[in-house]
Amino acid sequence: MPTYSLVNYKMLAIALAKEEIFAKRGSMICYTGKINFTRSYLAGGGVQNLAMREVTNEELIVMRARGTGKICYGYDGKYVTIIPLRGEMLYIETDSVLAYDSRLQTGTIFQGNQGGVQGIIKGVASGQGLFTTTFSGSGEVAIISQGDAIALEVTQKEPIFVDPNAYLGHKGMLTTQFVTDVNWKTLIGQTSGESYQFKFTGQGTVYIQAYEREKKP
Amino acid sequence: MIYNYETLPDNDNLNNYSYCLNVVNQMIITKGKMIAYYGMLRFEAIGVNLLDLIVQESLNTPRYGNNFVVVTGQGKLVLGDRACEIASYDLEDAHLTVKASRVLAFSPSLICQESTLAGYLTFLGTGQLIASSNGPVVFLEAPAKVDPDAILGWADLPSPSYHYDYEYIKDVFSAVGSLAGLKKSGEERQLNFTGKGTILIQSSEQ
Numbered sequence: 316m317p318t319y320s321l322v323n324y325k326m327l328a329i330a331l332a333k334e335e336i337f338a339k340r341g342s343m344i345c346y347t348g349k350i351n352f353t354r355s356y357l358a359g360g361g362v363q364n365l366a367m368r369e370v371t372n373e374e375l376i377v378m379r380a381r382g383t384g385k386i387c388y389g390y391d392g393k394y395v396t397i398i399p400l401r402g403e404m405l406y407i408e409t410d411s412v413l414a415y416d417s418r419l420q421t422g423t424i425f426q427g428n429q430g431g432v433q434g435i436i437k438g439v440a441s442g443q444g445l446f447t448t449t450f451s452g453s454g455e456v457a458i459i460s461q462g463d464a465i466a467l468e469v470t471q472k473e474p475i476f477v478d479p480n481a482y483l484g485h486k487g488m489l490t491t492q493f494v495t496d497v498n499w500k501t502l503i504g505q506t507s508g509e510s511y512q513f514k515f516t517g518q519g520t521v522y523i524q525a526y527e528r529e530k531k532p
Numbered sequence: 533m534i535y536n537y538e539t540l541p542d543n544d545n546l547n548n549y550s551y552c553l554n555v556v557n558q559m560i561i562t563k564g565k566m567i568a569y570y571g572m573l574r575f576e577a578i579g580v581n582l583l584d585l586i587v588q589e590s591l592n593t594p595r596y597g598n599n600f601v602v603v604t605g606q607g608k609l610v611l612g613d614r615a616c617e618i619a620s621y622d623l624e625d626a627h628l629t630v631k632a633s634r635v636l637a638f639s640p641s642l643i644c645q646e647s648t649l650a651g652y653l654t655f656l657g658t659g660q661l662i663a664s665s666n667g668p669v670v671f672l673e674a675p676a677k678v679d680p681d682a683i684l685g686w687a688d689l690p691s692p693s694y695h696y697d698y699e700y701i702k703d704v705f706s707a708v709g710s711l712a713g714l715k716k717s718g719e720e721r722q723l724n725f726t727g728k729g730t731i732l733i734q735s736s737e738q
Contacts, residue, residue: 461615462549465568468536473570481567481612520534523568525549525612 317416319397319455327388327395327414327457335381338388338414339459348384355379375409375421375448388414393459396522400486403519404451407484411458418454423447447484458483461526474516480527487519537570540608543620543660551618551662553609553637560587560600560644561611561637571607578602590640593653596632602640611636613664621661629654630663630685630732637662648691667735674729677722681737689729695722 318330326344329336337355355377380386389395390413398405400419415421424447450456458464460483469475469489476494485491492514515521540546542554553559555573566575578587578597591597603609611618613636621628623642632653638644639659647654655661665684672678674689686692700720725731 462612463547465546465550465610466534467540467568467570467610468534470536473537475568475570476573477568478564478566480564521568523610524615525547525567525610525618526615527564527567527612 316418319414319457321395321397322387324394324463325389325392327397328385329388329414330385331380332383334416335379336386336414336416337377337379338386339390339412340376340378342388342390342413343378343380344387344389346380346384346386348382350380350382350384350386353379353381375412377412388457390459393461394463396458396460396464398456398458398486398522399454400450400456401453402451403486403488404449405456405484405486406447406449407456407458407522408482409448411460411483412448413457413459415450415456416454419450419452419456422449422451424449458522460522460524462524465523465525467521467523469515469517469519469521471516471518474514475521477513477515477521477523478527479511479513481523481525482513483522483524485515485519485521487517489515489517489519489521491515537608540570540610545618545620546610548617549615550610550612551620551636553611553662555603555605555607555609557604558587558640559603559609559637560590560640561603561609562599562635563601565611565613565636567610567612569607569609571605573603573605573607573609576602576604587640590643592643592645595646596644596653599632611662616664616666617668618662618664619669621663623655623661624658626658626687627654627656628661628685628687629689629691630661631683634663634665634684635661636664652685665732665734666737670733670735672731672733674725674727674731676731677724678731678733679737680721680723682734683723684732684734686725686732687730689725689727689731692723692725695724696720 317334317336320328322328395413464483467475494512494514540552544552546552578600587602591600618636629647629652632651635653638655638661641657641659642661643656645654669684677695697720
């Protein structure tokens, strides 16, 4: 079982014993031991998953590392967070995935499936595309963020509202709702600036970063 | 660490790059700096409604009025700004000027006015101000000369004037200079602070 640990807040170490791990291309910093690196086209998923990625342009370019030893990963000076999964499903922005291993099943999900038309608006408004990478099973996923990733709990009693541009991912049994606060003032250019929000209800955790992604033109 | 409504800090930094505000009455925030919130909060543009009674005293900035939103209700609001460091300033009977693009939020008890230096806002009175900076804020006692890009703001000081290096001025005046193009090092213009007071500087330019 690969073991994940943080060297510091921007660097991840993974110990391998005749195992394999998948990590974002270009994120390997150093390693000790005997490890081979190859480009992984399937990225731990199936052929269907690969086809889905090709079609959706939701590229998850990963390198597979296999062997025995210890590897250190870091990316672009971003903060690293290890998210433990215990049978839940994690939805995460593809760009934010740093490393994971084959204990988890990966997939690509069409956000539109989650909330119909609202899901589509969500993708357009957040500028993140309509597809998200999913992980399910038991194990760990390492993600990267600008500044520390902030984990916020959602309970039945306490829903949360999140800025789509700061959203990283979420796990657990959550329903996403796209909330708009559009009124007549929006039409005359007097917007509140927070017109589009994700509302999460249910039971789970939402991850955000203190950085607002610029919208794609 | 997974935060929830109870464990989120009360008017304190969540980490270096985000700040959690406990909204009880009203707060004025800069558009787009909300990254998440719990509770019942409403974001209202400053326009024609009853809310303006709250801010009419506070906002004295026709040029920047459109940058701000009034938050009303009860809840916990997390603010973030492009992964820049965030700090809160508790002002008491203050006279503080801050770069307008760095202001994240302030309480309506403060009076916000435009500084004579374009791109800066002056805050008068007592209340809370939240501002971001590129790198931690460094405090410097006046008199001093500061790079205009690195400045965050100044307190209890008269507005600064520009100071140019002599080499630059010589170039401007000489015919040779205008023919060959100005030799600019990027460091020839500084803000010159005189008097007694404190200057707030970012650890990095812009």
